[in-house]
Amino acid sequence: MSWEEVSTSKTIDIKKEKGKTYEGFYLGSHTIQTSMGEQFIYNFENEDETFGIYGFTNLNNAMSRVKKGLNVRVTYTGLTPEKIKTKFGMKHVHQCKVEINTDGAKIIKDDVPPPDDSDIGF
DSSP states (O other), rough: OOOOOOOOOOOEEEEGSSSSSEEEEEEEEEEETEEEEEEEEEEOOSSSSSSEOOOOOOHHHHHOOOTTTTEEEEEEEEOOOOOOEEETTEEEOOEEEEEEEEEEEOOOTTOOOOOTOOOOOO
């Protein structure tokens, strides 16, 4: 019998590293309660690890259009150059680029079938 250690997943605050890209198959999301209210965590898996990314408004909006099982690339692009009206007042807003690989998907634990060509994810 062969044993392999199971690593604990990590959750990443991508807002700390402008320009860094994270890639993996999208497994789904869950929410946590913070002092600012409910926050999404988006879960991914790649060849090396399982990880989560803390949500923020721009990422939440993009990820709401991504289907489970797609290979996703998320890159934090920084703050908006100008302040935007938010529920917390006028603020510079965090931005990111979310891309999907349209060459295929992975069937994940809840057996979501890969999308067909008519429904790629966006």
